[in-house]
Amino acid sequence: MLEQAFEQAIAAVRPMSDAELDQPIPNDIVMGGAPKRAVINGIVDHTAHHRGSLAVYARLRGKVPAMPYA
Secondary structure (H helix, E strand, O other), X not given: OHHHHHHHHHHHHOOOXXXXXXXXXXXXXXXXXXXXXXXXXXXHHHHHHHHHHHHHHXXXXXXXXXXXXX
């Protein structure tokens, strides 16, 4: 599901021009009028947050999570 979500995000962003990516996010109540390109960093941060949470839960259950950067 994560791979499919990334593919969908890439497909949505790839055709956008730099000018379009610099436009503010419409109806934005979360990112304070940031440009559309800021969503990319938001996705990266959000994914890292969940990966970290899953690692904590695994450790609490006595597991050693795999290093994702190896």
